[in-house]
Amino acid sequence: MLWANRKQTQSVTFTEDAADQTLLDAIEKELSQAKYQTFSNLCKQALWQFLLLSKSEPTPPPPPPEIPNLNPPQVLPVLPNLQPLEERLSEIHNKLTDLEKKVIVDDGTKTEKLETQFHQLTEQVSQLQTSINQKLAQLATGLETVKSQPVIIMESKPPQPEPEPETVSPSPEAMAEADPLLKRLGSLLDDF
Structure with a gap:
């Protein structure tokens, strides 16, 4: 040095x-x-x-x-004050060594878990890719079938409008019989 x-x-x-x-x-x-x-x-x-x-x-x-x-x-x-300090330093050193070992083990375990998850995701992606490719092949086959069929054009006539039914207004007598309240209010409406 x-x-x-x-x-x-x-x-x-x-x-x-x-x-x-x-x-x-x-x-x-x-x-x-x-x-x-x-x-x-x-x-x-x-x-x-x-x-x-x-x-x-x-x-x-x-x-x-x-x-x-x-x-x-x-x-x-x-x-004499150094002896307890040396012992404490030794304890701290041992704890640090144990912690380092634990971190290494934990990191290894976490790495293995991540690798397993990565492989699972890779398999899922490949399965999805296979499924998508199959569906695309089916769609392409369906389109080819549709393209190969002759096209029939039919003339369409414009739709005939239906006649509207005439609205029949009920007679005041029928309304009065149907609703007694309208009968009482009817005279007020006539005055108005």
């Missing part, structure tokens, strides 16, 4: 959280005892110990090339 050849500056932010404040106090205590010349050296030593020595490397880390270190860095004892 090229990280060893480059100078990288990283910043560390401490929040008002109790764990961050405890860590910040421990850092200030270590720096006040002058075991490390700079905060950078302290961080490097802690990172070496946490990342590399925890993997059981028998050789100590080489000193950083950019800063000549007159006092060899001292190994800090493992902070």
